[in-house]
Amino acid sequence: MKLIVMAGGSGTRLWPLSRTNYPKQFIKLSGMKKSVFQETISRCLLIGEQNDIYLVTSENYSELVNEQLKEMNVSIPYEQILLEPEAKNTLPAIMYAVQTIREKTDDICAVFSSDHIVDNPQALADTVKTAETLASSGFVTFGIKPDRPETGYGYIKPGNPLQGGFEVLEFKEKPDYDTAIRYVEQGYLWNSGIFVFQSEQFEDAVMNYNPEVYEAFRTSDIEESFDKTPSISVDYGLIEKMDNVYCVPLDAGWSDFGTFGTFCEKQHAKRDEADNVQFGDEIMLNSAKNIVYSEKNKAIALIGVSDLVVVDMDDALLICHKDQTQKVKDAVEILKKRGDSRVDDYIGKQ
């Protein structure tokens, strides 16, 4: 099985933790030994060898990727570190990897995003390996049994059981809260964004369901391909359109890394009686349900405040109500317009 790792995301949703030139998948919060990118690579090595890994990332991150791989003592063949000339979302990224893989083999491929957190990597590895057989009949996705009506994830509507999984009846976009409650009651699963397929079938599917992308990749000039291809996600542009998509239940403590909540809670943070998530010894008086991260070991006091996300970096400070984290990108836009380089880089970090 070939292992495709996508590490091109530039998410500024987690600004100021995440910067354009130093996005979330490469960050090590205080107390973290590995970035989530490095964790993803470690998980892949439970499934296959270094030589089985194909990495798709942005040209901008090639140095970061090489640094972090070296730190782990992992060596991925140079020609398998695929640099996207521009960001065109996940379908072109995977197409690039599959095309590269097919120059050598028609193997089964598994695709992993490098901004997931998995508490039990061995369980993930085992589940993905057992899906290999099923993948010869069609695309295999992995579904997580919800423990709450999460509105931040997509959902999968299950159909008939089949070889340790089931057919997918429908993919559902991120729901509102009431819809999420109904989904959970009706046995829908979270869409983990991990999937397994046979590489030739992937190319055929792109040809059938997204000929524009397919056409763009008929040249061997990758600059040209990325220039021509539309920007589209693999979910929207391919999987949701396909028949013969299967889902295998995954029970490995999976979560997406996309919000301050999951980012912080899964790291070395503590949770106090008032549901404050904190990394240090911040003083919390009359304060509940806050998430506080500080890069430096500062003396920090929160008094009479609730439901805040506080991210204190050496060069930037975010104080955001938990319900309004979707507006962080608006703040980033304003900074960009001002030409503020702290959107892209850490300035003056010590």
Add this chain to the structure above:
Amino acid sequence: MKLIVMAGGSGTRLWPLSRTNYPKQFIKLSGMKKSVFQETISRCLLIGEQNDIYLVTSENYSELVNEQLKEMNVSIPYEQILLEPEAKNTLPAIMYAVQTIREKTDDICAVFSSDHIVDNPQALADTVKTAETLASSGFVTFGIKPDRPETGYGYIKPGNPLQGGFEVLEFKEKPDYDTAIRYVEQGYLWNSGIFVFQSEQFEDAVMNYNPEVYEAFRTSDIEESFDKTPSISVDYGLIEKMDNVYCVPLDAGWSDFGTFGTFCEKQHAKRDEADNVQFGDEIMLNSAKNIVYSEKNKAIALIGVSDLVVVDMDDALLICHKDQTQKVKDAVEILKKRGDSRVDDYIGKQ
């Protein structure tokens, strides 16, 4: 007229702006040219000469005081910089100064606190000078016409008019909000904490109304005096007990510097349409009525929050609801118990 400046306050109510070893009166916020202590000295020099000034401060601040005087090119006679061996509130501090003054003269004295802000120093100087005559008949306080029902100040209940002022019927402690509204309606004035008196009368009054303090100061050993004297304010321990206290209206844009609100609003802060007070170009999205001060020129975004005081120092961060700033001292107590030196000093300031 001799001018007594009290600069011994160690207020940690404004932590982390203010530290035990660097209290609020000596702070220069970004954009400030002078500390409020320096502003107070400047105002005194509109009333008298350098040689007329008597400074009472803590031993701990003698270096700070000398530095800041030097910066202003002001030279106060060495023996007129009076260092309190320990903090015993304002009555002993003034007693110390008056005793020192009386070794030379029985002049009229004016007492100024170094944590006031005065928009129109010349008006203050003129008003204080005109009170000199009245001071030969009794203590003169200065009353500010309220423009709002402020609960953070004491109030003066006015009586019969008299020589450009009036008799004081009663002093009122900081009221609750409803009481403050009534006071304002009934023509009460804010007690500015500035007063003028004849120095011999002051000593007599202390002898009559607070013999314990008087006794403590009968030795020439100032260590012993401060060791023996009770800790008591000049208001509570003296003026509120006296007859023959007068009040002169003062219209000079006076305010006390005791809260983050007055501290910040009177400095070089801007106020936006949503009533946010800010020093820099902080981004405010869906946020109103916040006060934000950052020591560094950081990229700061507030999203979906209201009524917060945010003080971001290099070594400390406070996020406090405006209604709960009285709890800042509790946070400081916790830090003290932890042995955290950031209560006393700036650590790592650049």
